[in-house]
Amino acid sequence: MASPAALRELQRELETKADDLNKIQKDISKNHQVRKKYTIQLGENELVLKELDLLSEDANVYKLIGPVLVKQDLAEANANVRKRIEYMSAELKRLDTTLQDLEDKQNSKRDAVCLKGTTEDPITPGRESQGIVYFHTSVRA
Amino acid sequence: MEEAAKKGRVTPLASLFPVEEAQKAVRRVHETLSEKESELDRFRGFISDNTNLINLVQKLPEGLHHNIMVPFGKAAFFPGRLIHTNEFLVLLGEGYHVERTSKQTVEILKRRGKALQSQVESLKATMQDLKAEASFFGITASEAAEGLVEIREDYVEENFTERESQSGPPKEHPPSFSEADKVKVAVEDEEYSCMVSRLDELEKAEYEAGYGNETHEDIENVAVSDEEYARMMSRLDELEKEELEAEFVNERDEDNAKLAVNDEKYAHMIARLDEIEKEPETECGNERDEDEKIKADFDQSSDQISLDKINRFSEEYQSRKLLEQTKDKKSATEETLDKRDTQKDLTDRLNCTGLTVQSRPKEEMSHGKGLVHGIMKSTPLEKALVLPEVKENVQAASSLRSEAPLQDSKPGFDSRKAFTGSIIERAHNMQTSSSQQAATSSQSTVTQPSKPVSRFKMQRR
Numbered sequence: 001m002a003s004p005a006a007l008r009e010l011q012r013e014l015e016t017k018a019d020d021l022n023k024i025q026k027d028i029s030k031n032h033q034v035r036k037k038y039t040i041q042l043g044e045n046e047l048v049l050k051e052l053d054l055l056s057e058d059a060n061v062y063k064l065i066g067p068v069l070v071k072q073d074l075a076e077a078n079a080n081v082r083k084r085i086e087y088m089s090a091e092l093k094r095l096d097t098t099l100q101d102l103e104d105k106q107n108s109k110r111d112a113v114c115l116k117g118t119t120e121d122p123i124t125p126g127r128e129s130q131g132i133v134y135f136h137t138s139v140r141a
Numbered sequence: 142m143e144e145a146a147k148k149g150r151v152t153p154l155a156s157l158f159p160v161e162e163a164q165k166a167v168r169r170v171h172e173t174l175s176e177k178e179s180e181l182d183r184f185r186g187f188i189s190d191n192t193n194l195i196n197l198v199q200k201l202p203e204g205l206h207h208n209i210m211v212p213f214g215k216a217a218f219f220p221g222r223l224i225h226t227n228e229f230l231v232l233l234g235e236g237y238h239v240e241r242t243s244k245q246t247v248e249i250l251k252r253r254g255k256a257l258q259s260q261v262e263s264l265k266a267t268m269q270d271l272k273a274e275a276s277f278f279g280i281t282a283s284e285a286a287e288g289l290v291e292i293r294e295d296y297v298e299e300n301f302t303e304r305e306s307q308s309g310p311p312k313e314h315p316p317s318f319s320e321a322d323k324v325k326v327a328v329e330d331e332e333y334s335c336m337v338s339r340l341d342e343l344e345k346a347e348y349e350a351g352y353g354n355e356t357h358e359d360i361e362n363v364a365v366s367d368e369e370y371a372r373m374m375s376r377l378d379e380l381e382k383e384e385l386e387a388e389f390v391n392e393r394d395e396d397n398a399k400l401a402v403n404d405e406k407y408a409h410m411i412a413r414l415d416e417i418e419k420e421p422e423t424e425c426g427n428e429r430d431e432d433e434k435i436k437a438d439f440d441q442s443s444d445q446i447s448l449d450k451i452n453r454f455s456e457e458y459q460s461r462k463l464l465e466q467t468k469d470k471k472s473a474t475e476e477t478l479d480k481r482d483t484q485k486d487l488t489d490r491l492n493c494t495g496l497t498v499q500s501r502p503k504e505e506m507s508h509g510k511g512l513v514h515g516i517m518k519s520t521p522l523e524k525a526l527v528l529p530e531v532k533e534n535v536q537a538a539s540s541l542r543s544e545a546p547l548q549d550s551k552p553g554f555d556s557r558k559a560f561t562g563s564i565i566e567r568a569h570n571m572q573t574s575s576s577q578q579a580a581t582s583s584q585s586t587v588t589q590p591s592k593p594v595s596r597f598k599m600q601r602r
Binding site: 041044045047048051052055059060061062063064065069072077081084 | 232234235236238241249
């Protein structure tokens, strides 16, 4: 029978572990959002590139910078769009690796929490079960 | 009872798929489905905007300038003029605009419309999948709620390995039900194997007797095989009777499954028989080579048609309709057979019978027969008419050719020697030695009413 003090210690540890897990999950969701944005922009840029390729040499290209429409050279515009596409693909790749790391960390943390949960004294099922339930719902989200 | 003999496991479905979870899954899928639907609506809005824009862009260059009300700020307009009506600044994305004419703008917009359409298609596909998922979950949930039970039993049958235990989707059949089916199937299996062996013997006999014979010898051979055919047909009759009984006892689905199985066997047997028919027809003169080919094609096509019909009929029970139709077609063919200059009509009729879902291969056979005999005295022109017809039928039922395993064994037989008749199987009368074409057709019509649910008829010529 573990003493109440030890029990509380374990509880606190469980809570901290659960918080870490939450943080990691938030990071993952943020990562997802940024990735989504980049993906959309990448798609748009690819469409623009396709249209620019279809243009003849003497067509006028303008870029909207703030309230100003600035005339641009076709070649320049092509180059800019291509560079953007490259930059965005690199960003996406970076985000992918970060996401992978976060997920791994999340899994390991989850296992640790589960382990902690099972080794807890069964007399006090309230907090632990709450923690684990909380963890389950957050994972699902 | 038989149940005790078989091992069985009874599992309540609720244990496999808990009711609440299934319902939750249904709800989740429904939510995602509604999301997708709203996205679909958005896409539809985009597409309609795009089409409106295309129309506008096409209309503007119609005038040098247009008088319009120009928006000014948030809530004001002033009258103005729209000039340079053929110059458009098109937004390509990412802040890039390009000057284009009306036609070029329309092209850009059309490309955008296509991209939107493809997105809509993919979204629709996803929605379909989700719907299927939702329905599955719904069914599982309801079944589990009802307390449906899954019963698994081992099937002990040497010959017939296809009819394994009824696993997978749960059914509410009592165990003894499946036993009776299996027993019946076993009985039919034995008969089938007997008939197969018999057919093998017949094939060998006729193949050996095939080379270098005249036509009358063919008939002799044919007469010899007649007896064997008679025996086989009696066997077939028995099987049919059994199936008829089974039909009225069992449920429809099981019937169809079983009958499909039996039909396959019948199909194999018919294919076998036709092969045997073809064998005796070896070389009988080069002048008839073309005819032979056509006949071979016809026989093959009629085989295929018959196989096709048999399989299709196992799915539908349209006995009365078929009887009437066959009667009509039969009388028609009788007339045309006599005339012989009605080649086209025959092909049309063959077409008709090919199109209608009739499992009466004998009709096709008799048609084929009439046409065949017509061909023997026909002109090349008629053959030309016939050949494309044959090709159609060949293509239509080519898949069944591959199914019949017995076909592969005899690639080199000559159609001339084959018995180019169709085989009519009669449930109650055995008329195996009839040799007139017209007579057989009338006979077939007579016997049809007596056996409304006969799946196929093999007419002997």
